[in-house]
Amino acid sequence: MKRPPMLMHVKIRGERRGFGLWLPxxxxxxxxxxxxxxxxPLLLIAIPVFWPRxxxxxxxxxxxxAFEIFNSMRGLKIAxxxxxxxxxxxxxxxR
Amino acid sequence: xxxxxxxxxxxxxxNKISTDEAYRLLSALESEDSTSEGTAKSxxxxxxxxxYLRVCIMPGPEHEHDGKGDRVNVRVPMSxxxxxxxxxxxxxxxxxxxxxGALHEKGIxxxxxxxxxxxxxxxxEALSALEVDVAGxxxxxxxxxxx
Numbered sequence: 387m388k389r390p391p392m393l394m395h396v397k398i399r400g401e402r403r404g405f406g407l408w409l410p411x412x413x414x415x416x417x418x419x420x421x422x423x424x425x426x427p428l429l430l431i432a433i434p435v436f437w438p439r440x441x442x443x444x445x446x447x448x449x450x451x452a453f454e455i456f457n458s459m460r461g462l463k464i465a466x467x468x469x470x471x472x473x474x475x476x477x478x479x480x481r
Numbered sequence: 482x483x484x485x486x487x488x489x490x491x492x493x494x495x496n497k498i499s500t501d502e503a504y505r506l507l508s509a510l511e512s513e514d515s516t517s518e519g520t521a522k523s524x525x526x527x528x529x530x531x532x533y534l535r536v537c538i539m540p541g542p543e544h545e546h547d548g549k550g551d552r553v554n555v556r557v558p559m560s561x562x563x564x565x566x567x568x569x570x571x572x573x574x575x576x577x578x579x580x581x582g583a584l585h586e587k588g589i590x591x592x593x594x595x596x597x598x599x600x601x602x603x604x605x606e607a608l609s610a611l612e613v614d615v616a617g618x619x620x621x622x623x624x625x626x627x628x
Contacts, residue, residue, distance in 0.1 A: 388560070444571045444573065448571055451571055454564045454567070455564045458558060458561040459558070460558065461532070461533065462561060463554070463555065464555050464556075465552075465554040466552070466553050467552040469549050
């Protein structure tokens with residue numbers, strides 16, 4: 387199983403000021419789990435409602451697929467530089 | 482150090498090639514080295530080797546050193562593309578029909594319902610040979626390749 391990204395490096399620079407941040411994504415996972423547990427009753431209500439419409443499979447698989455996408459983001463790098471701004475997002479592969 | 486690698490670094494130092502081009506040349510040389518060492522590579526191994534889809538947009542030569550002009554450098558892991566393509570199978574049929582309709586309007590005759598895991602693997606494998614190099618009228622360049 388792929389390991390989820392642990393950190394995200396974000397750098398934003400404007401014309402005068404800029405900042406860089408190392409975001410600890412490993413702290414997001416417990417928060418997401420807590421949110422999932424809070425939302426679980428709503429999900430349990432939603433599944434029978436959408437059951438006849440054929441959304442059952444999707445509702446059950448969407449969380450797994452979203453988690454897989456999140457896990458696959460290791461190594462993603464986006465750097466955009468304009469005349470007056472610079473945006474950089476990087477999810478390190480090794481950490 | 483390998484003579485070819487040294488030559489690439491010299492070209493970079495002399496500003497004859499950009500950092501991206503130098504990186505690609507060095508990567509190509511490294512892959513050549515590993516092939517010549519006689520490592521038998523299966524199709525799967527070769528597929529694993531191409532790890533990232535790169536999109537680079539560079540401004541024209543007049544903005545090469547002054548820091549002006551838009552520059553984009555995106556590196557997308559192939560695993561993310563794979564996961565994203567799997568995600569399309571969860572699209573509701575109505576949404577898929579809308580996407581198919583929009584593609585058809587643009588003249589692309591492609592049905593998303595026909596996209597299966599085998600096709601995806603074949604598609605991603607074929608991507609490893611992809612190389613798009615576009616030069617605009619103002620000198621800006623767009624490069625899409627897999628590394």
